[in-house]
Amino acid sequence: MQEIRNYTMNFGPQHPAAHGVLRLVLEMDGETVVRADPHVGLLHRGTEKLAESKPFNQSIGYMDRLDYVSMMCNEHAYVRAIEGLMGIEAPIRAQYIRTMFDEITRILNHLMWVGSNALDLGAMAVMLYAFREREELMDVYEAVSGARMHATYYRPGGVYRDLPDQMSKYRESPWHKGADLKRLNAWREGSMLDYLTEFTADFPKRIDEYESLLTNNRIWKQRTVGIGVISPEKAKAWGMTGAMLRGSGIEWDLRKKQPYAAYADMDFDIPLGVNGDCYDRYLVRVEEMRQSNRIIQQCVAWLKANPGPVMVQNYKVAPPSREEMKTDMEALIHHFKLFTEGYGVPAGEIYSAVEAPKGEFGCYLVSDGANKPFRVHLRAPGFAHLSSMDAVVRGHMLADVVAMIGTYDLVFGEVDR
C-alpha cells in the first residue's frame, strides 16, 4: 500500500493572480487546500518609521503609496488625524472636494478590482472595459494635482489648490488626430466639473456593460457563488470592514455611521449582501460604484454653486500665496518656517478612520508636540482581511484561492506598509 502525503505548494510571490507580492504556502491534499500560510512583508518599506523622521507634511506622499489604487482616501485618514490633533478643520469647499475625490477614488479602486478579479477568474474583456473608464478618472487626478496616481493633494487644513477652470485636452499627435481627437476632447471643452458632469451622466451605462459581461455570466457565477462564505459573526471577529463586512449582510459604513467631510449632507445608499460569498461581494462593489457616482454628482452640483477658499487662512499650517510673499515680510517668514521646519502638532493621540474602498483605513497618530510625529500607525483593511485567509480557504479548491485573493481586494502596498 502506497503512502499518500500532502503536498506543499508555493503560490507566488511572482504569480499574476497574487496581486503583487503575496507568497502563499499551501498545503494541498490533491486539489483541496488543507492549510494556507500567507507570507507577507515583501513590500515592507517601513512607512511608519520613515514618517517619524520627517515633518508632518512630508509624509502625505507616502500615504499615496500605501494602497496605491485608492490614493486620496489614504491621504484623507492621515490628514484628518493631523487636523484632529491641531483642532483645525478644512473650509467647507475643501470638505466637498475631498468627498468628491474620495468617491472618484472609490470608483478607481473598484474598476481596478472588477477588472483584475475578472481577469484572475478567466474573463479577459472586463479588464479592457474597466481600464477605459479608469483612464478618464485618472485624467481628473492629473488635472487637479499634476499626477495621475500619487497625488499628494490633500493637506492639513484643506486641499492643495482649487479645481482647475479648464480641463486638460488632448493635443493633435500622430496617435490622436481627426475624428478620434474630436471624440477624446468632446467632454473637455469646459472646466473639470463640467467634465465630471459628462462623465457621471455616462458612467451608469458603462457599469451596465460590466454587469452584462459578468452578473449573469454562467462561468462567473460558477466561480464565485458559494465560494468563500463568511458569516456575519466571523466577519466581525476577524475585524473585517468595508465590502467584506457588508457582503455578509452587516450594515456598517463609516460614511453613514460616523460621517466625516461632507458625507452627512450626501444622499446615498449602502448596498448589502445576503450570503457573504464572493458573488455577493461582487454585487456590493458594483452597486457601490453606482452610489459613488451619485455622490460625485451631488458634489459637482454643490461645488459649481459655491466658490470659496479651499485652505485654512492660517499661515502656521498652510503656506501663504506667492503673491503675498512678494510684498509681505510676515508671509515670507511664515513660508520659510513652514517649509524648513514645518509646524508643531499639540501633544496627544488620535485615531482617525475613513471608509476607504477596501474597508476602514485608520491612522493612529501620537504626537509629543514636535514638528514630526512620534508614532504613526496605519491600520490597513487588507492586512486584517488577509489574516483570515487560512480559515476561509480551508477545504476549498486551489482555484478558489485565486477567487478569494481577488475578493479580498488586496493591494500589497497597504498590507506590507
Add this chain to the structure above:
Amino acid sequence: MSAIPQTSLVERLAARFGDMLAVTVARNEVTAELAAADLIAVATALRDEADFRFSTLIDVCGIDYLSYGQTEWDTDTAQGDSFSRGVEGQTVGRFTWAERPRNVEQPRRFAAVIHLLSLDNNQRIRLRVFCDDDAFPVVPSVTAIWPGADWFEREAFDLFGIIFEGHPDLRRILTDYGFVGHPFRKDFPLIGNVEVRYDAEQKRVVYEPVSIEPRVLVPRTIRNDADLDQAKAEAADRWREN
C-alpha cells in the same frame, strides 16, 4: 469628527471596572489604561457584556515611548550668544547602531495599544497596556477573544519585540526571513544595520554593514508657541464662514 456621546461609555466603564481602568477622554475618544494582568478579563467583558459589545477588534499596535518629548533644537533659551543649531541629538534617523541611545530612563518603554469598535453601539475605545519589563516586554494575547488580533500581534512582535503571551503562532511577519532586531524601536537606526547586494564574483546575494551615513534634514523641534495656539483658535472659529 463624529459627535457620538462618550460620557455614558465612561460612566459604564467606571461602574463596571472601577479602578482597574484609568479612563481618559480627549477629542471625543475614550482611552483606558490598564495593567497587563487585567487585560484578558477586561477584554472578554468588553466583547461580551451588553453594555459594551465591542465585537470588532480594529487594530493592535506597539509603541516605544523611548525619547518621547526629546528634541534636537533648544528653542526656549539662548546659550551664550545664540540659539543652539539643532544638529545634534539622538532621535530617529540621526544615529547608527553603534551610537544608539542606551541611557534609558523612561519609567516604562513599551506599550501595546488596542483599538476596539462596537458595531452595535457605534462606539470606539482604545486600550493601552504598558509592559512591565523593558528588557523582556510581555503582554497577554487577545487572539482567543478576537481572532483578528493574530496578525496585528505578530506585527507588533516583529517591529517592537513585544511578546504576546498565549499567541498561537508568534512569528515575524513583515521583515525579511532571518532579520535580526526589532526595527521600529526608537533605538534601532532608520538606515538599518545591513544592506544587500548581488555579488558577481560569489554569484549570490550578500549582506554587508550599511555604508550610508545617517542624516536628517529637519531637526526635531518642540515650540511652546502662544501665537500658534491663538492662530489655531481663530481658524477653528472661522472655518464655517470660509
